Structure formats: structure tokens, C-alpha cells
Amino acid sequence: MNVKINLNGKDIEALIEPDMLLIDFLRSQGCFSVKRGCDTSNCGLCTVLADEKPILSCSVLAARMNGHCIVTLEGLQKEAQGLAEFIADQGAEQCGFCNPGMMMNAIALLKENAHPSDEEILDYLAGNLCRCSGYEGQLRGMKAYIAYLEQGKENS
Amino acid sequence: MLDIKNYVKVQSLEEAYELCQDRKNIIIGGMLWLKMQNRSVETAIDLCDLGLDTIVEKENEIHVGAMVTLRQLEQDHLLNDYTYGAMKESVRHIVGVQFRNLATVGGSLFGRYGFSDVLTMFMALDAYVELYHGGIIPIQEFANMRPTPDVLVRIIIKKSPLHVVYMSQRNTKTDFPVLTCAVSQINSDYTCTIGARPLKAVTFKDENHLLDSSLSDESIEALANDIAQKAVFGSNLRGSADYRRRISKVLIRRAFQQLREEKKS
Numbered sequence: 001m002n003v004k005i006n007l008n009g010k011d012i013e014a015l016i017e018p019d020m021l022l023i024d025f026l027r028s029q030g031c032f033s034v035k036r037g038c039d040t041s042n043c044g045l046c047t048v049l050a051d052e053k054p055i056l057s058c059s060v061l062a063a064r065m066n067g068h069c070i071v072t073l074e075g076l077q078k079e080a081q082g083l084a085e086f087i088a089d090q091g092a093e094q095c096g097f098c099n100p101g102m103m104m105n106a107i108a109l110l111k112e113n114a115h116p117s118d119e120e121i122l123d124y125l126a127g128n129l130c131r132c133s134g135y136e137g138q139l140r141g142m143k144a145y146i147a148y149l150e151q152g153k154e155n156s
Numbered sequence: 157m158l159d160i161k162n163y164v165k166v167q168s169l170e171e172a173y174e175l176c177q178d179r180k181n182i183i184i185g186g187m188l189w190l191k192m193q194n195r196s197v198e199t200a201i202d203l204c205d206l207g208l209d210t211i212v213e214k215e216n217e218i219h220v221g222a223m224v225t226l227r228q229l230e231q232d233h234l235l236n237d238y239t240y241g242a243m244k245e246s247v248r249h250i251v252g253v254q255f256r257n258l259a260t261v262g263g264s265l266f267g268r269y270g271f272s273d274v275l276t277m278f279m280a281l282d283a284y285v286e287l288y289h290g291g292i293i294p295i296q297e298f299a300n301m302r303p304t305p306d307v308l309v310r311i312i313i314k315k316s317p318l319h320v321v322y323m324s325q326r327n328t329k330t331d332f333p334v335l336t337c338a339v340s341q342i343n344s345d346y347t348c349t350i351g352a353r354p355l356k357a358v359t360f361k362d363e364n365h366l367l368d369s370s371l372s373d374e375s376i377e378a379l380a381n382d383i384a385q386k387a388v389f390g391s392n393l394r395g396s397a398d399y400r401r402r403i404s405k406v407l408i409r410r411a412f413q414q415l416r417e418e419k420k421s
Contacts, residue, residue, distance in 0.1 A: 001163065018160050018161065018162055018163035018200065019158065019159060019160035019161075019163070019200075040192065041188050041191065041192070041251065041255055042251060042255075042330070044252055044254055047254050050257075053227075053257045054253055054254045054257060055254050055257045055258050056254045056255055056258060059186075059187060059188050059191055059255070059258055060187065060258055061160075061163060061184075061187065061200070061202075063163045063165075063202075064165075064202055064204060066165075105252075105253065105254060108253070109253075123248065124253055125252075126252050126253075126329055126330050127251050127252010127253055127254050127255055127330060128252065
């Protein structure tokens, strides 16, 4: 079947199998930041934005996304780079495997709620598993990044 | 692996109903539980084009479309004002935001899953389920029906004077619940719904009037003990029947205590 999907701002038309999952479609389009961590809809590694909402691309058919806008980490390089530096500064990056999904969901959180409390950060990122850290580093990195964004706004 | 031969975004409920009469076809809902299964599907029926993704307030009812996501339930002001935040509490521990943006209320209820937080919550609200062919039936009846090939269109909550509290016990954050508990007072009747036993949720009424009008600690304790003794629990890898029985007493007690505070405020 034929689908038209806006991927990272670009309209794409492709012929797909009815049971192709969005994650496989995205990887076939060269978006290798989107990874399959658990395949049981649990780890959050395959997170992408569908019409600005974070979803698990391993758990949705590409066919359902016909006519919708998908953004992957490849389309968010600027935001991702800023956040990544703050996360890395806290030593939260160890193996780095969880990072793309964590970034996508963190960016989604800040789009929805620019001033989250610690509890709101932890609740929102609960569906992103990291087996190296205890999530404390990510939380510190997020808070430092939010403070940095705030300061930028005050100075401008 | 889920293997799907055809995919159809149906354009009417009639089309969905006709397609689902063939047992090789299935309505996919959010597809989250379906994807975990090893099965072959002839035609995947998607209801996403039917506008069933809204929560609408009617004069005496709240209508929740079958394709409303768990995240919508969590964030909806109307539902959360009506339930004192219990709706949010019932879904916020389910995996993560990304999962809840996909999982639908219709899919959660149609499967009548034992582990379902959502079924527990809607049973506590004494909601109704509207099936395209089967009509409007009480959720208690729906929960005990064998799944028939029908289309779940929406859930209907009849607005009444209500207090409700939701609680669950999980071994770890984002996991399936070990036990779910929702207590409610609808008009003057108290109920207690226990789910993830791990059998599906069941609602108990305070038939013997163990609760007194002030919801004293002693009367709550008596009801908690009574339900914990009556309820059927089972064992699975998350907990034994005996453990669940003990946990149920604690959750019932805490939930009714919270309900008492809710009524004061």
C-alpha cells in the first residue's frame, strides 16, 4: 500500500507492507537514531514525535501514520545538541544507547511544559529505561538545561 | 510476531462491524497488546478515521470515544474534575507517556484484561459501554460477557453525585499492577472494585452496611477485612494470592480514608 508521510519536514511517498511498523519505515528512510531496544513497548528507545506527540514507533503501524507528520532526532539536531551537552556534563551518558529516545521524550516534555517540577520530569521520562544510570544524572542534566534556557530568555 | 495481510481505515461503524464478523479480522485499537501476540490477521481494522477520539460532555452524561488515548484520559479536565483526579491516577503509572499516547480506552476495555487499571476505574464509575450492534450495556455486564464480534463505540458515564479514589500497587514503576483498587460513592451507595487479582476486576457493594455514615476507621477496617476475605485472588509471577489479599486490605483502607477526606473538602 501507498503512504504519504511528512518526515522531518519533508514529504515522503512510499510503498509499504500493511504490517510494516513505523520504526522499520523510519529506519528504511535512513533515520537510524530510531532504535529497537525491547520490542515489548516498554523501553522508550524508539520514541518519535507524531503530530508533536511522543509515541513508540515500534508499536504503531506505518500505515496509520499516512498523512501525519513524524519528527525523529535527525530532525531536531539543534535542540538535541543543546540538551545532550547538559546530560553529558552530568556524566549521565554511559553506554549512550538510551539517549536518542530519552532526548526525544525530554524535548516533547519541554514542548508541553516549559517549567516542569522534578516530579513532572521523572513522571514524563518514566517510560525511558536506562540500565547504566539511576536516572539522577539525567534529572540533573535536564534541570541544568532548563535553567540555561531560562537564562537565555532573561538575557535576550 | 503480528502478521497483517490487509489494513483498512474504515469509513463507518457499519464497515467496521461487517469486517469484524470474520474472525480472521480484528479491530486493532491502539495495537499495543495485539502486537505482543503471535498471530496472523487477515484484515486489521483501524477506527482512527471515525472521530471517536473525543471526550464530550452531555447534559447528564460524559461520552468517551473508543479511540480516546489513555493520555487523553490523564489530561482531560472534565473527567478529572468529575473524578477528583482518580482518572489520572488510574492511568499515569501505565508504562510511559509515549505508550499512553497510543493505547486507547476502547482497546483497554474490549480485551477485559485482568491487569487493566482502566477497567477497574470505569467499573468504579459504574459506566456503560456502547456497542455498535449490542447497544448500551452496563460495564459490569460487559466485563463478564464473552467477547463478541462487535464494535465498541464509546463509554458513557452517567453523571451522579460521586466521590471516587483510585489506588494501585506495583512492584516497580511503569510495570503491570499487582493489585488495583477503586472505591466510590455514587449517590449514597459505596462500592469497592478490585482488579489485577490477577483475574479481572470485580465490584463489591457494601451490602451489609459495614460502613458508618462518618466513614470511621473501624467501619472501614471492617469492610476492608470483609472484602479481602470474600474476594478471589490468584498467584502469578508478580505476587501470590495471599500477598494480594493482604495488600487489598491496605489499599481498601487507604482508599476509603482518602475518600473520607475528599468528602470533607
